[in-house]
Amino acid sequence: MSTIIDKAREIVAANGMSDKITLLQGKMEEVVLPFPKVDIIISEWMGYFLLYESMLDTVLYARDKYLQKDGLIFPDKATIFTAGIEDGEYKEEKIGFWDNVWGFDYTPLKATAMTEPLVDTVDMKAVVTDPTGVLTLDLYTVTTKDLAFVVDFTLDCRRSDFIHAIIAWFDIEFTACHKPIKFSTGPHTKYTHWKQTVFYLKDVLTVEQGEQIKARLTNKPNSKNKRDLDITIEYKLLTDDPHRAAQGVGEYKMC
Structure with missing residues (x-):
């Protein structure tokens, strides 16, 4: 959502991955993804006391709308x-x-x-x-x-x-990793x-x-x-x- 995405685009280009990584700027609830479903959702949504100012609502929205039936969430x-x-x-x-x-x-x-x-x-x-x-x-x-x-x-x-x-x-867990973290x-x-x-x-x-x-x-x-x-x-x-x-x-x- 923030303007740091501009630097992310530069980093993607600097590493020769512009043809592999697509960056979309905007709120999860408003952007339109180029695919109907995704395999993995990765998000750092945690706030103080886990839930204060957290973005968990947005992660759950993305999960319900986009995640494949057997898709993975990290964490x-x-x-x-x-x-x-x-x-x-x-x-x-x-x-x-x-x-x-x-x-x-x-x-x-x-x-x-x-x-x-x-x-x-x-x-x-x-x-x-x-x-x-x-x-x-x-x-x-x-x-x-x-x-x-x-x-x-x-x-x-x-x-x-x-x-x-x-x-x-x-505590936070990534249970879907090949070695749980x-x-x-x-x-x-x-x-x-x-x-x-x-x-x-x-x-x-x-x-x-x-x-x-x-x-x-x-x-x-x-x-x-x-x-x-x-x-x-x-x-x-x-x-x-x-x-x-x-x-x-x-x-x-x-x-």
């Missing part, structure tokens, strides 16, 4: 993972900042700041729970309706610590520009090793802009200690 599988993290210092820097802004009380902005997920790199040392896969998308079968979902999940605490936020990341955008692996998405909790959870957090994640495209996301996370700490019992709901907007 073809994506899984969203979550975990709980200790992040008190950074939370205080980002959220507590509004308590005193050069001597002025800006606390009315605190609630707004809490609704905005942070996209940043999380240190693996901050991860308190085991990772949990909450949703897997198969690009051969997924529909646009599946992109609005409600999933329940459990986080198992691997050590005694505080939990200030729940983070999310995704995958990569992760999680805190346990090499840096990617997707980083991780951090959802700060209103409460600070004090957890003990072996305890669990029961949670429910609700995701749906924003009604005004489908590339934005409305996300809700409900959580409850399962503990025998009444002094540490906690539950709550966080509502977030990625826009």
